[in-house]
Ligand SMILES: *[C@@H]1O[C@H](CO)[C@@H](O)[C@H](O)[C@H]1NC(C)=O
């Protein structure tokens with residue numbers, strides 16, 4: 135019907151206005167579902183075989199994601215993080231195929247395995263129609279080559295020449311792992327699968343990357359970026375890059391070191407909170423771990439990161455780390471860990487498959503096809519996530535200060551801890567499911583005296599004492615998430631039989647879009663009034 139350029143122009147006219155760029159504040163209320171495009175859903179829902187261990191493409195597509203947005207939104211997520219979209223190297227390497235999308239061959243071409251430009255636009259449109267955000271994963275540190283001896287002419291200009299890349303040396307072979315120059319300028323990968331490291335000191339290369347990200351964000355209405363391998367590029371590259379992107383930037387700085395990670399919170403909007411993750415793993419998933427280490431590291435991050443832990447990506451699983459259920463079979467430990475990101479100061483991120491109880495270990499086993507469990511919504515972990523998303527939304531609606539009040543770590547014992555983030559008081563333990571009543575959480579004077587509270591995970595009522603403190607025994611190692619009944623909306627999604635809060639129902643529209651409608655209406659009024667404000 136229309137030529138491709140005509141379609142593009144129509145799209146720009148119909149969809150690009152208003153051009154809405156989501157910033158860090160817009161993202162702070164959100165909750166992200168991270169998925170691997172190749173493994174989330176096939177276009178026609180055929181349950182094609184998928185052996186995660188084989189590291190081959192399995193057939194998931196952008197169309198498949200569109201078909202299952204009810205599933206994602208039904209759990210309470212309002213943002214989706216998808217795999218990198220650029221064309222990758224084709225064929226089998228020593229590490230299998232590029233199904234994950236991290237091995238760019240051509241920035242300007244889409245990965246044909248995931249669909250067409252129309253499909254990707256359709257995904258963006260479908261998300262926005264639901265008031266949801268789209269996050270792209272992007273890689274700008276390196277590209278990838280099939281041959282041990284890189285043939286640079288296989289890349290498109292300006293990358294079709296060795297001079298666009300740093301000189302070959304491998305980060306993994308650097309004698310000094312703390313040599314930051316080597317981290318930034320040597321190559322990831324190895325001799326069998328080299329990942330040529332873009333010379334991000336070269337102004338031609340930098341200009342191309344800035345132009346690319348700007349156009350990508352504009353073209354697909356991207357609301358935010360998860361940026362791969364951030365610590366492998368000089369820090370002062372990032373502010374200009376972020377500016378060119380014009381949307382929320384969330385960087386991956388894979389390190390178990392708060393002070394090191396904190397440097398990148400100065401140059402990007404936020405980072406994935408890896409230092410917390412490593413402590414969580416040690417404590418939440420191991421009955422021998424102690425909670426003081428969690429409190430110490432998180433408090434340190436709250437002090438060292440530019441914006442504290444606010445807007446950091448808070449997670450307990452992702453595609454690079456073993457799944458919770460591969461590290462422990464104890465369902466209470468898993469519930470405690472899964473609860474944590476929702477009461478963290480940052481933006482909760484759940485990695486697809488966690489809700490279905492997937493147990494894959496380290497990469498590639500943690501990248502299972504989700505179609506094997508048919509998107510069941512009645513599973514208990516799905517309900518757990520739905521409840522935590524709903525409870526967090528209730529907390530935000532009840533008190534906007536929830537988003538700006540740092541977590542406080544209270545009643546820290548070896549095997550239990552409370553986190554206060556009003557109106558939530560979350561109670562954690564790592565005694566495990568076999569212990570009927572292992573600990574007592576005792577928190578002083580935190581609520582109004584004799585306040586009626588409810589554990590939103592079970593809808594059990596708890597009374598604060600005369601001084602507003604709580605003294606609650608654990609049951610079979612499960613976490614509890616206490617909120618005042620008055621903070622929960624009557625007829626809402628959380629414990630409706632106990633909730634006593636009265637609030638106007640939220641319109642479900644992001645505030646900015648409402649604001650835009652007001653601006654449009656006022657402008658129209660202004661025009662009708664012949665250019666005079668009345
Ligand atoms: C569904 O798509 C797959 C490829 O992903 C294809 O092999 C299969 O034939 C399709 N099935 C139907 C019923 O169209």
Ligand SMILES: *[C@@H]1O[C@H](CO)[C@@H](O)[C@H](O)[C@H]1NC(C)=O
Nearest residue numbers: 281283284285286287288289
């Ligand atoms: C490099 O790739 C180009 C384009 O695919 C090809 O023409 C050329 O023969 C290759 N060079 C080598 C040394 O393999």
Ligand SMILES: *[C@@H]1O[C@H](CO)[C@@H](O)[C@H](O)[C@H]1NC(C)=O
Nearest residue numbers: 292293295297298336338339
């Ligand atoms: C920078 O990259 C461009 C594009 O590949 C290349 O032409 C140029 O020689 C490079 N400049 C330097 C100083 O290496």
Ligand SMILES: *[C@@H]1O[C@H](CO)[C@@H](O)[C@H](O)[C@H]1NC(C)=O
Nearest residue numbers: 303308310313315316319320
């Ligand atoms: C750090 O690594 C770079 C790149 O490999 C190397 O040139 C430099 O000599 C190293 N510095 C030290 C102090 O080892």
Ligand SMILES: *[C@@H]1O[C@H](CO)[C@@H](O)[C@H](O)[C@H]1NC(C)=O
Nearest residue numbers: 390391411412413415416427
């Ligand atoms: C992370 O670092 C802390 C302290 O520096 C250490 O105790 C802990 O074992 C580390 N965790 C991992 C997974 O390396």
